[in-house]
Amino acid sequence: xxxxxxxxxxxxxxxxxxxxxxxxxxxxxxxxxxxxxxxxxxxxxxxxxxxxxxxxxxxxxxxxxxxxxxxxxxxxxxxxxxxxxxxxxxxxxxxxxxxxxxxxxxxxxxxxxxxxxxxxxxxxxxxxxxxxxxxxxxxxxxxxxxxxxxxxxxxxxxxxxxxxxxxxxxxxxxxxxxxxxxxxxxxxxxxxxxxxxxxxxxxxxxxxxxxxxxxxxxxxxxxxxxxxxxxxxxxxxxxxxxxxxxxxxxxxxxxxxxxxxxxxxxxxxxxxxxxxxxxxxxxxxxxxxxxxxxxxxxxxxxxxxxxxxxxxxxxxxxxxxxxxxxxxxxxxxxxxxxxxxxxxxxxxxxxxxxxxxxxxxxxxxxxxxxxxxxxxxxxxxxxxxxxxxxxxxxxxxxxxxxxxxxxxxxxxxxxxxxxxxxxxxxxxxxxxxxxxxxxxxxxxxxxxxxxxxxxxxxxxxxxxxxxxxxx
Numbered sequence: 001x002x003x004x005x006x007x008x009x010x011x012x013x014x015x016x017x018x019x020x021x022x023x024x025x026x027x028x029x030x031x032x033x034x035x036x037x038x039x040x041x042x043x044x045x046x047x048x049x050x051x052x053x054x055x056x057x058x059x060x061x062x063x064x065x066x067x068x069x070x071x072x073x074x075x076x077x078x079x080x081x082x083x084x085x086x087x088x089x090x091x092x093x094x095x096x097x098x099x100x101x102x103x104x105x106x107x108x109x110x111x112x113x114x115x116x117x118x119x120x121x122x123x124x125x126x127x128x129x130x131x132x133x134x135x136x137x138x139x140x141x142x143x144x145x146x147x148x149x150x151x152x153x154x155x156x157x158x159x160x161x162x163x164x165x166x167x168x169x170x171x172x173x174x175x176x177x178x179x180x181x182x183x184x185x186x187x188x189x190x191x192x193x194x195x196x197x198x199x200x201x202x203x204x205x206x207x208x209x210x211x212x213x214x215x216x217x218x219x220x221x222x223x224x225x226x227x228x229x230x231x232x233x234x235x236x237x238x239x240x241x242x243x244x245x246x247x248x249x250x251x252x253x254x255x256x257x258x259x260x261x262x263x264x265x266x267x268x269x270x271x272x273x274x275x276x277x278x279x280x281x282x283x284x285x286x287x288x289x290x291x292x293x294x295x296x297x298x299x300x301x302x303x304x305x306x307x308x309x310x311x312x313x314x315x316x317x318x319x320x321x322x323x324x325x326x327x328x329x330x331x332x333x334x335x336x337x338x339x340x341x342x343x344x345x346x347x348x349x350x351x352x353x354x355x356x357x358x359x360x361x362x363x364x365x366x367x368x369x370x371x372x373x374x375x376x377x378x379x380x381x382x383x384x385x386x387x388x389x390x391x392x393x394x395x396x397x398x399x400x401x402x403x404x405x406x407x408x409x410x411x412x413x414x415x416x417x418x419x420x421x422x423x424x425x426x427x428x429x430x431x432x433x434x435x436x437x438x439x440x441x442x443x444x445x446x447x448x449x450x451x452x453x454x455x456x457x458x459x460x461x462x463x464x465x466x467x468x469x470x471x
Contacts, residue, residue, distance in 0.1 A: 034153045035059055035112055039143040041159030042069040042135075043429045044178045047399055049086040052106070052114055054180045059103065059112040059153075063142035064119055065135050067091070077378040078316075079402045091116075117142040124148070125171055136164050143173055160429035181400040182434045183442045186422065190445045192452040193228035193269055201233040207240060207251045215242060215249045226279060226451035228252065228269040239265055241272060244448060259352035259359070260298035266455045267291055273451035274299035274417065277306070281407065281447075283395070283418040283440055286455030292419035293393050294345045300389040300417075301349065304366070307389050307413065312342045313377040314393040315402075315427075342374045342393060377406075386411030396420035397427050398436035 036058040044051050045066065052060045073084035091100070094114065098104040103113035119138055127140035140157070147155040157168045157175040168175035183189065199218050206213045215222070218231065225244040231237060239252035254261065254268045255275055262268040266286075273282050274296060284292045300310045346363070353360040366372040377392065392398070392406060395418040403418070410416055420437045432438060444450040 036154045036156055037061060037146060037150060039063065039117070039139075039146060039155065039157050040066065040178075041139055041157065041161060041164060042066045043160040043164075044158055045070060045087050046073065046080045046083050047160055047178060047429060047434075048180060048401055049083040049090065051178060051180065052090075053111070055112065057110045057112050060106070060114050061117050061142075061146065063117045063139045065138040065142065067116065069135055079378070079399065079405070083401070117146060120145060127167070127171060130171075131167060136161070136167070140164070140168055140171065140173065143168070144171060147173065160434075177434075181439055183438050184433075186432045186438065189422075189438060190224070190441050190452060191454040193230065193266065193454070194223075195230040195232065197232050199231040199233045201235050204231055204233045204236055204238045207231070207238045207249065212243075212246075212248045212250045213240075215247070218249070224446035225448045226273065226276075228272070228453065230265050239268055241269075245278075257295070257298040257302040258349055260294060260349060262295075263291075264457050266453055266457065267295060270295050270453045270455065271299060273453060275302065276451070279449060279451045280410070280415050281417075281444065281450045282415070283437065283444070283450075283452045284455060285420060285422060285437065285441065285452070287421050287458065288424070289458035290455035292421075292455060293342065293391070294348065296391045296393075296417045296419055297342075297345050298349055300391060301363070301366075301372075303389065303415075304371070307415070308387040309370070309389075310366070310372045311380070311385070311388055311390045312372070312374045312393065313380055313390070314339070314342065315377045315397045339374050339376070346372075346374075377402075380406065380409065383409060384411045385409045385414050385416075387413045389415045389417070391417045391419065394420050394426075395437040395440075396422045396425050396432075396435045397430065399430065400434075400436045400439035403436035403440050 036055075038055050038058055038060050040051060040060060040062050042065075045062070048054070052062075067088075070084045070088060073080055074088060075081060094100065094104055100116040101118060103115050105111070105113050119142065125144055127137040127144065128134075131137045131140075139159075143155060143157045154174065157165070157173055158178050159165055159168075159175065160178055165175040165177070196218055203213055203217050218229075222244075223229075223242045225242070227242045229240040229242070229249065231240055231249075239254075240249045241252045242248075243250050252268055252272045255271050257271055257275065262271050267290075270282075270284050270291075273279050282296075284296065286292050297310075297312065300307075304310065346367075350360055350363045363372070377398075380390075388411075390406075390410075395403065397420070398406075407416060418437055418440060422432045422435060422438045425431060425435055441452050445452065
């Protein structure tokens with residue numbers, strides 16, 4: 001029998017390699033077509049209790065450790081406590097008819113299944129042995145074990161904890177952020193106003209003389225409802241507002257609210273929106289010192305006769321991730337440090353007047369009679385807000401669900417104002433794309449009841465501007 005030529009062996013090996021590659025490709029294709037399995041961390045549940053229903057046809061699982069952690073959050077008035085309680089009720093309903101250790105079909109069209117992952121032993125990589133005995137690492141192990149059990153499916157750990165995502169990737173486990181409610185690009189976030197150059201001088205004059213003009217004279221397409229413009233001609237300029245109901249551009253005057261005057265075009269736009277009775281929802285975004293809270297409070301005081309109460313609220317973000325229970329004193333003493341910036345703005349407005357003036361005394365009476373009430377946001381839950389101006393400060397520290405919950409509390413003759421800086425976030429699981437203020441600006445634009453303005457120029461002091469620009 002003749003020996004195989006040197007060329008024959010490589011050819012056989014090549015054929016074997018080709019068959020192996022084809023088999024791997026087929027297996028990979030099979031895995032990509034199979035529904036994925038998303039393993040959710042506690043941070044995702046606290047961000048959105050309905051998150052398990054937002055993964056379309058894919059399967060969803062939570063480690064038993066997540067249930068253990070949620071047990072620590074079920075008591076309290078904060079939004080995370082509400083989210084924990086709602087999710088626990090959801091799990092309780094599922095477990096009344098099914099075993100949680102089995103894959104349970106989720107109700108809804110094209111939905112996957114759900115199960116709770118138990119802490120069983122692992123083969124190979126052990127996150128607890130590598131990183132230490134912490135709940136996060138038990139969650140990692142649950143996802144790794146599921147990956148071993150389901151080699152034909154893609155297992156993805158979903159968490160809003162950046163460090164946990166990094167640890168997962170270090171262990172060759174796919175990990176992602178929870179994307180629902182997250183806007184795509186902050187750089188393209190709606191600003192609420194535009195500057196138009198080379199506007200015919202006749203159009204600007206018409207705005208001053210008649211108070212309005214035809215938008216077709218300066219705009220090629222219809223702008224969003226309640227959008228603002230700076231119109232510049234070679235001679236002069238004018239501030240304008242698009243009134244969609246009347247399909248016209250109206251002149252924006254520099255209004256004054258309880259002694260507070262706008263110092264730039266954007267502040268004039270903000271006051272216009274805040275004082276407009278037809279606009280029921282306003283958001284103001286800007287860095288520190290741009291006057292967000294001051295303008296909102298001054299406009300509310302200016303409209304005090306049209307509403308029964310003025311509410312100022314802000315989320316309580318505990319320092320060093322410690323609950324306010326760690327602070328000394330009664331509940332008022334514990335909360336005062338968080339509410340102090342709101343009192344500072346009120347004092348600034350009050351100090352525009354002498355202590356003997358009617359305006360100064362009126363403000364004092366409003367506080368004493370609780371016509372003007374500064375309160376933590378957690379105390380608003382469950383209330384129906386009618387005949388109220390409700391100002392929510394530091395709204396960038398809210399989740400999209402919290403913003404939705406607040407707006408859904410609005411009753412008749414209620415106006416809600418959200419202020420904040422989307423780049424100054426104090427909560428660990430939110431960022432400029434996933435916070436509630438960004439979500440509101442992105443989703444509510446072009447609604448006739450809504451107006452937004454981004455304040456660009458700091459007006460607190462030259463020293464504050466130095467910090468914003470150079471540091």
